[in-house]
Amino acid sequence: MPARPSFIAIHAAAPAKPVPGAPCNGCGVCCAALPCPVSRVLLGHRQGACPALCWQAETGRYACGMITRPADFLRWLPARWEAAAGRRFARWVAAGIGCDSDIEPE
Numbered sequence: 489m490p491a492r493p494s495f496i497a498i499h500a501a502a503p504a505k506p507v508p509g510a511p512c513n514g515c516g517v518c519c520a521a522l523p524c525p526v527s528r529v530l531l532g533h534r535q536g537a538c539p540a541l542c543w544q545a546e547t548g549r550y551a552c553g554m555i556t557r558p559a560d561f562l563r564w565l566p567a568r569w570e571a572a573a574g575r576r577f578a579r580w581v582a583a584g585i586g587c588d589s590d591i592e593p594e
Contacts, residue, residue: 496520498593499543502550506587514549516541518589524581526554531561555583 498516505515518524519541523533526540531554533539540553540561558573559565565573582588 496537496593499550501548502543503548505589505591505593508588508590509586512584512587514544514547514551516543516550517591517593518587519550519552521589521591526577526580530554552577552581552583555581 496517498520503513503515505517506513519527520537523531523535523538527533527538531539538552542551542553542556544551553561554577555574557570558577559567559570562573578584
């Protein structure tokens with residue numbers, strides 16, 4: 489497993505990180521600190537912020553691009569498979585289950 493970074497960059501308007509187990513609020517801390525299995529396997533990303541971590545100004549929160557628009561990151565993915573791929577990636581990272589990051593930003 490990659491080492492945890494001592495510094496991560498988060499948008500100033502991002503919500504505060506919830507406590508582990510609380511519903512995800514799109515703070516982005518987990519994805520800015522360490523790549524998830526989807527990022528490691530499909531994007532080949534090994535450390536640091538995930539390249540699919542997307543700031544959504546209209547909602548003031550982060551979202552996973554591999555869930556919301558996977559074809560932007562997987563150029564080989566046919567458009568007709570994008571919705572199904574996003575749902576599958578959401579299951580793989582347990583999106584919507586609750587915060588599972590024990591990283592505590594200062």
